[in-house]
Amino acid sequence: MAGVLRITFSKFLNSKNVQSFMLPNSVNELIIRGIISKAAKIPAKAKKPAPWPYEHKKFTLFHYFFDKTSSRIDENSKIIVVEGPLAAGKSKFASQLACELDMLYLPEANLDMLYINPYGFDLKTLDPQLPESCRSFDVSDWLKNPKHYKAATFQLNQHGIKFSQYIDALAHVLSTGQGVVLDRCVYSDFVFAEAMYSQKFISKEVKNKYYQFRRNSIDELLRPHLVIYLDVPVEKTLENIKKRNFSMEVNSPAINKDYLTTMETFYKQHYLKQISKHAHLLVYDWSEGGDPEVVIEDIERIDFEKEENDAKENDWDFRMEDEWGVARHKYSDGKFKLMNYLNIPCVDIKELMIDGDDLYHYCKVLEEAPGMKFDEGFNAAMGDKGILFKTSTKPRETLPRVERRFP
Amino acid sequence: MTVGKNTGPKIAESPLDLFEGHVEQPLLNKFWYPVTGGIVGFVATCTGNWVAKRPIMSGVQIHALMTVAGVFLGNYFDKLRDEYFAEKDAIMRHYILLHPEDFPKFERRKYSEVLEKWYPAR
Numbered sequence: 001m002a003g004v005l006r007i008t009f010s011k012f013l014n015s016k017n018v019q020s021f022m023l024p025n026s027v028n029e030l031i032i033r034g035i036i037s038k039a040a041k042i043p044a045k046a047k048k049p050a051p052w053p054y055e056h057k058k059f060t061l062f063h064y065f066f067d068k069t070s071s072r073i074d075e076n077s078k079i080i081v082v083e084g085p086l087a088a089g090k091s092k093f094a095s096q097l098a099c100e101l102d103m104l105y106l107p108e109a110n111l112d113m114l115y116i117n118p119y120g121f122d123l124k125t126l127d128p129q130l131p132e133s134c135r136s137f138d139v140s141d142w143l144k145n146p147k148h149y150k151a152a153t154f155q156l157n158q159h160g161i162k163f164s165q166y167i168d169a170l171a172h173v174l175s176t177g178q179g180v181v182l183d184r185c186v187y188s189d190f191v192f193a194e195a196m197y198s199q200k201f202i203s204k205e206v207k208n209k210y211y212q213f214r215r216n217s218i219d220e221l222l223r224p225h226l227v228i229y230l231d232v233p234v235e236k237t238l239e240n241i242k243k244r245n246f247s248m249e250v251n252s253p254a255i256n257k258d259y260l261t262t263m264e265t266f267y268k269q270h271y272l273k274q275i276s277k278h279a280h281l282l283v284y285d286w287s288e289g290g291d292p293e294v295v296i297e298d299i300e301r302i303d304f305e306k307e308e309n310d311a312k313e314n315d316w317d318f319r320m321e322d323e324w325g326v327a328r329h330k331y332s333d334g335k336f337k338l339m340n341y342l343n344i345p346c347v348d349i350k351e352l353m354i355d356g357d358d359l360y361h362y363c364k365v366l367e368e369a370p371g372m373k374f375d376e377g378f379n380a381a382m383g384d385k386g387i388l389f390k391t392s393t394k395p396r397e398t399l400p401r402v403e404r405r406f407p
Numbered sequence: 408m409t410v411g412k413n414t415g416p417k418i419a420e421s422p423l424d425l426f427e428g429h430v431e432q433p434l435l436n437k438f439w440y441p442v443t444g445g446i447v448g449f450v451a452t453c454t455g456n457w458v459a460k461r462p463i464m465s466g467v468q469i470h471a472l473m474t475v476a477g478v479f480l481g482n483y484f485d486k487l488r489d490e491y492f493a494e495k496d497a498i499m500r501h502y503i504l505l506h507p508e509d510f511p512k513f514e515r516r517k518y519s520e521v522l523e524k525w526y527p528a529r
Contacts, residue, residue: 375460391466393459 051176054332069324072177084230087240103179109165110404111138119371134362146254152206162186174328217341222315230286444481448473
């Protein structure tokens with residue numbers, strides 16, 4: 001019923017006559033369907049509305065009528081994903097690219113985004129007080145001990161955090177109109193699951209569970225517009241890892257030739273094949289590094305104009321103003337609903353289950369930790385003010401944009 | 408000596424006598440509905456805060472609002488209930504007035520005259 005109301009009113013309010021009366025600034029311009037770098041950009045005649053603060057403000061049914069989602073969308077409102085093997089220089093390249101294209105750079109999703117709470121307290125420091133099954137296990141623990149039974153939980157958590165980050169990316173594009181550059185994304189995460197399975201770090205049951213999680217959740221998202229793959233051969237990757245000299249990676253029993261080869265195979269044979277049906281694809285030989293300027297020139301040459309009956313960019317084929325609004329609402333305010341797609345019981349797999357007593361103990365310890373007793377903004381012990389009259393919290397849980405820590 | 412006639416409550420001679428007189432309500436009955444409503448409103452807000460992982464006494468303006476709303480709601484239901492019973496009594500009274508033939512004079516009997524004799528048998 002709300003849909004009928006939305007469509008009727010937004011059609012009326014967005015019609016040309018009403019628009020010219022209400023928003024005298026908005027002039028329909030010829031849209032160039034391609035990404036433009038900051039240097040080459042001509043300032044638009046029509047003023048775009050200010051970015052919507054989606055992290056603090058809900059986009060409700062009322063806003064549909066007065067806030068036009070498509071008015072913020074321009075040729076740079078795209079999702080770009082940078083993919084590649086370990087130590088290829090992805091994060092540096094992605095942040096440079098984001099800077100040049102005036103986009104938002106999201107660092108690779110990592111579990112530190114969950115382990116550090118909103119008050120800056122590191123939940124990993126609670127580990128000595130916790131039973132073994134409830135201790136944190138992130139990428140550095142995995143690199144030390146890849147055959148640990150918690151590698152299974154780790155891989156599923158990685159999918160969860162990447163899924164969460166991709167929802168944030170979509171919310172950002174649709175709410176602010178600014179493009180996003182991601183360093184790896186949820187779509188390519190299965191490459192790691194396959195590589196881990198090939199080395200017997202996770203069992204077949206866990207791999208199947210992983211794909212169950214993936215199937216259940218991934219279709220809710222909109223696939224990226226552009227994927228850039230930085231290709232580095234396996235030998236060169238091993239060299240890069242040595243050169244980068246993170247002690248965890250260099251001494252890790254997990255990072256070997258077989259593991260990296262499987263990763264490369266699944267990247268090229270499966271991931272790039274699947275995603276290139278929808279997204280535009282750029283592949284570079286990045287064994288000696290490269291110049292982001294060259295890539296930007298290539299990006300500017302891509303024609304993002306969608307043709308009829310073309311599978312490319314199908315997910316982004318929104319014809320009506322209402323469809324833009326619905327998608328924006330889904331990713332900016334409905335994140336908690338989407339995250340529920342990951343609530344799959346794992347009772348059939350031993351390494352994914354925690355003993356009830358352990359969990360009870362874990363909850364007790366967690367409640368005592370600084371800033372974990374109450375919701376964010378309600379902890380008097382952490383210096384939150386005005387709690388007596390406070391009634392609202394953030395409308396959504398946005399992941400912090402922090403880089404992975406390497407000890 | 409007539410026991411209870413002068414000291415105890417008046418015994419109704421006819422059905423209409425049952426509707427006569429006025430009984431003062433006890434204090435508890437007077438304030439039961441609004442007080443219960445107020446308490447429910449307050450406790451519900453506290454529970455809501457607890458479920459949402461907030462301190463129980465955060466956003467006290469909501470507590471005040473919900474308590475006042477609870478009192479008014481309780482009062483409203485109290486009035487509604489009174490009106491319902493008043494209407495019911497009036498209908499019955501009216502019926503008795505219109506149909507005296509349904510309520511003939513009756514002889515007062517003791518229970519010992521009504522009940523049959525009981526022979527204990529084991």
